[in-house]
Amino acid sequence: MASECLFCRIATGEIPSARVAESARCVAFRDVSPQAPVHVLVIPKAHVSSLDDVADDSLTAELLAMARDVARAEGLVDRGYRVVINTNVEGGQTVFHLHLHVLGGRRMQWPPG
């Protein structure tokens, strides 16, 4: 764990969050600044800075499966939803601990801003 990393501290529970799912390696919690009626973040518990830093792609698959399961549990599947991974500065990443955004409950726009 990187002790100064916000999402590492959320993963351990040191910083509170509204958790919606958890597995041995991953956790999902509601975004503090929701951009849609449903906005959940899925993260690895271990520190990984960005998608480009994943060393084990079984973790990538587990994160994506948890995002799918969260979308199902939140009732988003029939209407549709979006999963986003902002990566590094031009990708819009502001917290440098890998996270998948699960967004739903409104019509999404394309292209993204």
Ligand code: DGP
């Ligand atoms: P990104 O821009 O892709 O790095 O997204 C970072 C997200 O993290 C952003 O949507 C807001 C969210 N966020 C930042 N700080 C906190 C926090 O302390 N708690 C929670 N639940 N979410 C946070």
